[in-house]
Amino acid sequence: DVKVTQSSRYLVKRTGEKVFLECVQDMDHENMFWYRQDPGLGLRLIYFSYDVKMKEKGDIPEGYSVSREKKERFSLILESASTNQTSMYLCASSRDRVSNQPQHFGDGTRLSIL
Amino acid sequence: AQSVTQLDSQVPVFEEAPVELRCNYSSSVSVYLFWYVQYPNQGLQLLLKYLSGSTLVKGINGFEAEFNKSQTSFHLRKPSVHISDTAEYFCAVTPSGGYNKLIFGAGTRLAVHP
Numbered sequence: 001d002v003k004v005t006q007s008s009r010y011l012v013k014r015t016g017e018k019v020f021l022e023c024v025q026d027m028d029h030e031n032m033f034w035y036r037q038d039p040g041l042g043l044r045l046i047y048f049s050y051d052v053k054m055k056e057k058g059d060i061p062e063g064y065s066v067s068r069e070k071k072e073r074f075s076l077i078l079e080s081a082s083t084n085q086t087s088m089y090l091c092a093s094s095r096d097r098v099s100n101q102p103q104h105f106g107d108g109t110r111l112s113i114l
Numbered sequence: 115a116q117s118v119t120q121l122d123s124q125v126p127v128f129e130e131a132p133v134e135l136r137c138n139y140s141s142s143v144s145v146y147l148f149w150y151v152q153y154p155n156q157g158l159q160l161l162l163k164y165l166s167g168s169t170l171v172k173g174i175n176g177f178e179a180e181f182n183k184s185q186t187s188f189h190l191r192k193p194s195v196h197i198s199d200t201a202e203y204f205c206a207v208t209p210s211g212g213y214n215k216l217i218f219g220a221g222t223r224l225a226v227h228p
Contacts, residue, residue: 004157009155031214040123040220040221041220042118042120042204042218042219042220042221043158043204043216043218044218045215045216048215050213058215090157090158092157092158094214096214097213097214098214099146099208099209099210099211099212099213099214099215100146100163100165100210100214101214102148102160102163103158103160103214103216104160105150105157105158105159106157107155107156107157108155108156108157
């Protein structure tokens, strides 16, 4: 089974801090994704990556950046955290670019910005 | 562009009753369709997917969904629910032949009562 591991289940940070959310997958998947989940809005794509050192903006990239230095690891960075970035963050991976491939999700990081 | 509408934000139901969770999509191109389930404090798990062929798709845990192209719908059904089916359910769509990028609905919270 594919395992997608997010480094923290819960995180509390202060406004203005630089925040790193880490995600690792163990199945040699090409694609990795970061979503944010908010009640009533479903999942919204922040950034995705289809290869090492490659990244593409999703639907809501403002205030975020990403890093993919190794194939198995995809990091989400909040450059200067703000209270409106309090949310659940979900990482996912999929085998390749073919659109019929299912995405496999981590258990999420619930981030609170105070 | 594609969009997904889940018509019910919450569905309460008694145990052993049937349930239908409704999903409509909008797209100018052909699409692949997915249903994911999120149990409390967990990530998303794939329930089933429609790629092509038979319009009735069977998934895990006794769920099934029917693709209706003329009505642009992909409703999820289960003939008899259990308490353990209490979760949030997400419908998602991606253009077939395109990139592996999902657009999610807002989610439907299914609450099964004894």
